[in-house]
């Protein structure tokens with residue numbers, strides 16, 4: 341019996357497989373497609389996921405295959421910047437805040453890495469049945485083979501077979517617009533006048549998005565109007581018409597175009613028994629914040645260390661209930677922000693008035709979500725947020741899921757509750773953090789902050805009474 345069956349060898353499934361293998365959790369990945377999807381979808385990756393890539397030995401791939409995004413803007417009807425900002429080359433995680441990539445390259449690399457790190461892979465296979473009998477899950481494949489595992493994760497995309505099979509539902513967060521997505525590649529040496537970074541054109545007649553992709557790839561997304569026929573727009577002639585004044589066949593080739601319904605949905609419950617949902621199977625967002633895949637990868641990071649702790653016998657299985665508790669509100673909030681960005685585009689173009697705060701735009705002050713309930717304790721403002729990067733600490737704390745880290749100013753004896761689960765003490769100078777101790781989870785979120793030894797005892801007890809064996 342293997343520990344984890346992953347249905348879906350897309351980016352989320354394969355990333356989960358990579359992390360689990362790094363943590364010593366044997367897994368099998370099943371996908372109906374023999375080769376990964378070859379057309380670009382996700383185009384940006386945030387710093388949290390980049391940092392996780394570095395932690396899991398994928399930093400070199402990032403360096404060779406991605407480029408920092410330099411700027412984000414919302415521009416009004418006459419192309420004046422309404423809200424926007426330059427993006428610094430390095431952010432708090434010690435990597436660029438946002439980079440661009442080409443998803444087919446990413447998906448191919450993750451499949452290769454999953455195999456290289458020991459995942460058992462079954463490409464070209466579909467699941468036809470799955471039964472969770474309480475102590476294990478049996479998955480039956482279309483060729484009659486079956487796989488038995490302790491847990492099962494459905495990473496099988498937006499129309500998830502898993503989700504429907506176990507009867508989990510999606511809640512509609514009420515955004516529904518039809519957009520035409522066009523990817524183009526500039527000819528080598530082409531001279532074009534396009535903006536830097538990502539730009540939302542909040543135009544009254546036709547809002548559209550431009551994204552400067554990696555290398556010579558460029559992305560446009562055009563909002564389709566109610567009276568329009570999307571099929572007619574999505575023709576060679578229609579597409580070049582939309583792109584007029586920006587690129588032409590003389591300067592670029594069309595890579596692909598597709599009509600998407602940009603919508604917002606989330607599964608209020610991402611777990612049923614030993615079965616979990618991750619990635620698009622659990623949530624889908626309009627792409628304005630570029631957070632669909634990032635959120636799916638965050639699911640993988642959240643779930644993997646908890647599964648590894650239960651496997652190693654250092655946490656009880658009720659720690660797994662915190663997966664949905666932590667991830668659902670976080671992703672709901674992320675999607676709400678993306679939806680507001682979509683509404684802001686219409687609002688700034690003078691099409692409708694939604695009363696969306698302009699601070700939801702790029703560079704605005706709207707805060708990012710954090711973990712509010714789950715394996716987090718106390719009201720220190722750092723709790724539930726990502727532990728920020730510091731080269732010295734980061735080198736010592738390889739967040740590979742092996743343990744919790746207790747980041748302290750001097751070598752201290754940590755409470756029994758933390759010793760028992762193999763927590764690692766990392767001494768960092770006062771300039772790095774000003775608390776007595778910061779407890780950092782394997783997914784780099786701050787679980788608790790203690791101001792003295794007594795405090796550390798107390799938070800450790802609170803954290804682990806509920807979850808330790």
Ligand SMILES: Cc1cc2nc3c(=O)[nH]c(=O)nc-3n(C[C@H](O)[C@H](O)[C@H](O)COP(=O)(O)OP(=O)(O)OC[C@H]3O[C@@H](n4cnc5c(N)ncnc54)[C@H](O)[C@@H]3O)c2cc1C
Pocket residue numbers: 347348349350351352353370371372373377381382383384385465466467495496497498500501521600618619620621627629630631632633634635636
């Ligand atoms: C236009 C557009 C722009 C986007 N931009 C961004 C962005 O900039 N940043 C970002 O983070 N995200 C973005 N996204 C979202 C991102 O592409 C998705 O969130 C991501 O691809 C989801 O990954 P996944 O692994 O969950 O699902 P998928 O990539 O859909 O993979 C699911 C896998 O499951 C397999 N599968 C399905 N059913 C079965 C079955 N029954 N048996 C076996 N295998 C099965 C499929 O073959 C597939 O390989 C964008 C999406 C679109 C459409």
